[in-house]
Amino acid sequence: xxxxRHPEEIIFGLLKxxxxxxxxxxxxxxxxxxxxxxxxxxTTTVANTDGGSGTPWFLIDTTRAIRPIIWQTRMPYEFQxxxxxxxxxxxxxxxxxxxVRARANAGFGLWQLAWGSKQTLNAANYAxxxxxxxxxxxxxxxxxxxxxxxxxxxxxxxxxxxxxVMAPTxxxxxxxxxxxxADLVVTPYLI
Numbered sequence: 001x002x003x004x005r006h007p008e009e010i011i012f013g014l015l016k017x018x019x020x021x022x023x024x025x026x027x028x029x030x031x032x033x034x035x036x037x038x039x040x041x042x043t044t045t046v047a048n049t050d051g052g053s054g055t056p057w058f059l060i061d062t063t064r065a066i067r068p069i070i071w072q073t074r075m076p077y078e079f080q081x082x083x084x085x086x087x088x089x090x091x092x093x094x095x096x097x098x099x100v101r102a103r104a105n106a107g108f109g110l111w112q113l114a115w116g117s118k119q120t121l122n123a124a125n126y127a128x129x130x131x132x133x134x135x136x137x138x139x140x141x142x143x144x145x146x147x148x149x150x151x152x153x154x155x156x157x158x159x160x161x162x163x164x165v166m167a168p169t170x171x172x173x174x175x176x177x178x179x180x181x182a183d184l185v186v187t188p189y190l191i
Contacts, residue, residue: 039141
């Protein structure tokens, strides 16, 4: 039911909001000017988005213990019932209440492990995202070794995403070089 979907609503809602929500470095989570120090200690800027105005899609590295979106459960989901004769709702209204109680939330982790795009989801833009992520460096110029493993899209982009990462051949019949390059998650919570 709703409790089972609650984490997805929060996590994917935060991912979508990343274009306009500030992360730990003072920039929007998906931004073109994340500050990073180069090997000489000079501040440079790095992008984890290529902008656009279309339907958003996301490429994520899920190979690490830390993630771009972090989910924390402070109190696990628990079914609760107010059905005792002495409960106000039962005594006054003959009403039995059921619900779920939990304490949990999501927050931004490392922007370097995610790419957000509103460009058309096609092979060229997917290649740009993968190449950019593979080139991400830590402060000091050290390569981070980011490996995009998950493509996240809303239902409107499902066909394009399946063609891109799940079809062994491209539309014209040529070999699809991006076949199985990432797992696919299609979620309505990006709408």
